[in-house]
Amino acid sequence: MAVSFVQRRFMSNALQKWAYNLSGFNKLGLMRDDCLYENDDVKEALRRLPQTVVDERNYRLIRAVQLSIQKDILPKEQWTKLEEDVMYLQPFLKEVKKEREEREAWNKQY
Structure with a gap:
């Protein structure tokens, strides 16, 4: 019996x-x-x-280190949810990798 697309997606x-x-x-x-x-x-x-995104990231990292030192976690309502997790660095990272690969290809040729 085939599993429907909706069931597989769920x-x-x-x-x-x-x-x-x-x-x-x-x-x-x-x-x-x-x-x-x-x-x-x-x-x-x-x-x-942007500086605001860097500041938010630094806050999250400092808070995580503090929680780790205290051997504690956030209350469940403050956990990052999958739906809220934004891949904010990926577009910049793809651009940097592409530039690096282009630079390496250029250096191989000349």
Whole structure:
């Protein structure tokens, strides 16, 4: 018996929410882009972000460190929800990676 598209989509959403909540960073109020390893590409993308977004990110990181030190988590109503988690750094990161790859290709040719 075939599973309808709506049922598969629901199962997919339920699985996504389960995995997202299992990851744990949302219990500290962090977003996915807050958890990226800061290599050169990420540092350049962060440099290009508007200052208000950087300030919000820094606040979330400081709060998460404080909660970690206290061995505590936020109240459930303050957890970051999957629907609220915005990939704010990804457009900048894609642009930085593309520029780096173009620069590397240029340097190989000349």
